[in-house]
Amino acid sequence: MIAYQLTHRCKRDGLGKEIKLLGYYSSAALAQVAIERFRPLEGFCDYPDGYRVRKRLLFRKRLADIDWWADGFFSYTYTK
Numbered sequence: 001m002i003a004y005q006l007t008h009r010c011k012r013d014g015l016g017k018e019i020k021l022l023g024y025y026s027s028a029a030l031a032q033v034a035i036e037r038f039r040p041l042e043g044f045c046d047y048p049d050g051y052r053v054r055k056r057l058l059f060r061k062r063l064a065d066i067d068w069w070a071d072g073f074f075s076y077t078y079t080k
Contacts, residue, residue, distance in 0.1 A: 003058035004031040008038070010047035023068045024058050034067060 003024040011017045022038060025031040031053045038044045038051070058064060 001026070001058045001061050001064065003056055003064050004028050005054045005056045006031045006034055007052045007054075008044060008047070008050045009052065010050045021068060023066055024056065024064050026064045028053060028055075030065060037067065 003026060005024055006022040008020045008022055009017065023034060025034060035051050035053075039048060044050075
């Protein structure tokens with residue numbers, strides 16, 4: 001199955017470059033709709049230009065059209 005892989009990339013101070021796999025979608029249009037769902041979420045709203053959609057071969061159809069980071073993200077610095 002041809003699917004559209006949605007990732008989000010950002011470079012955060014002190015933490016370096018991060019890449020998050022957000023999901024696979026059965027069409028480019030569904031990937032764009034997913035981007036609009038992610039944009040207002042915590043963390044993602046701070047890096048609105050980090051989305052990338054790429055065409056990929058997906059072997060498990062049941063993995064398509066599911067958001068994998070539905071709650072956003074945050075970071076913290078651990079100190080002793």
